[in-house]
Amino acid sequence: MACVGGALVIGLLFHVFSTRPKVRNYILAVIFGTQVIQLSMGAEFRWNGVPWDGGRWLDVEVPESLAIEPSLYLTMDTQSNSFIAPYLAKDAGLINFSGAYPLGVTGANGARVGALIRQYAPHLRFLSRGERLYTDAMRRAPSVSEINDALGRFGLRADPSDCATIAVRGLPPDLEFTFASSRPAAKRPANTTYLVSCALVPDNTDHLADRTRQEAIDVVLDRLEDACPELFQPRRLPTDYRGDAGRRIYLNTDLMAWVGKRGVKLFFDPTRGDDPVFLGREDDWLKAPPRLACARRNGHFIVRVLDSKETR
DSSP states (O other), X not given: OHHHHHHHHHHHHHHHTTTOHHHHHHHHHHHHHHHHHHHHHHTTBOXXXXXXXXXXXXXXXXXXXXXXXXXXXXXXXXXXXXXXXXXXXXXXXXXXXXXXXXXXXXXXHHHHHHHHHHHHTTOXXXXXXXXXXXXXXXXXXXXXXXXXXXXXXXXXXXXXXXXXXXEEETSOOOOOOOOTTSOOOOOOOTTEEEEEEEEEEEOOOOOHHHHHHHHHHHHHHHHHHHHOTTTSOSOSOOOEEETTEEEEEETTTTXXXXXXXXXXXXXXXXXXXXXXXXXXXXHHHHHSOOXXXXXXXXXXXXXXXXXXXXXX
C-alpha cells in the first residue's frame, strides 16, 4: 500500500499544482532529497542489522560434493531455504515436504513427490536448519528421530555417516531453545546460519506401531475439526507427525492443533497474544470427544470445553 500511496501522492501533486509548476517542483525536490538521505543513512546494514559483506546479499559456503552432484533435497522447515538453490549443483531439486503445509504420499502432491524421489534416487538428501544432525541423547534439533519420523512417510531415513554443513553468512541464526540437561551449545557467530544435509537411504523398518499411532492422531484431529469447522480451515490437511505427536497448521485461520500423549492443545497465532488452550486428554477424544463452544470476537478465537466446569 505504501507503493500505491507514493504513486498517488505524485499524481495528486501534479494535479493540484498544475498551474504552479515551481511549487510542485520544490515539493518534489524535498521528497526526493528526503529519500536520498534515508538511503544514505539506512543502507549501511541489511534488513536484519547485519553489515554488508563485500556487497553480496548472502555469502553461502557449500561443500564441494553438494555443488557438483545434483540431488533432490527434502526440506522440513517452515521456510523452504530455497535461497541456496543457486549454490547447489545444476539440476538439483528441493521439496519442502514438512513445513507450514506438509506433503503426504497420497493425492496429486504425493504422486509428484514419489515421481521425483524415483527420478533422483539414490541421490536423495534432507535439508534442515542446524549445524549438524544430533543424536537423540543430545536433545537438540534436528535430531535423528525427528528427521526419521518425518521421512518415514516416504520410506526413507537419514544416514548420519554422510552429512555436510552449509554456512550462510549474513543471516542471523534462529533462536534456539535447549533443555537444562542437554550439553550447552557452542557459541556461534551472530550473523551465520547453518544448514545440515544428510544422505537418505531406504528405510526397511517395520513401522506398523507407528502407523497405528498416527491413525489415532488423525482420528482426534478429524474430530476436533468437526467440532469447530469455522475455526479449522481448510479441513483434513495432511498431518505432520513428529515422534509420538502430530500437528496440523490451518493457514486460513492461523491456528495449529497438536495431539500428543500429554493431551490435545490448540495454539493460536502468536501475533494475537492468545495463550494455548488445553482441550483434554487424547484418550478422551478417542472414546467420546467433548463438546466445544467456538467463536470469534474482536479478532480473537475463543474455544471452551462445554463438558468441563473450567472455562479455558
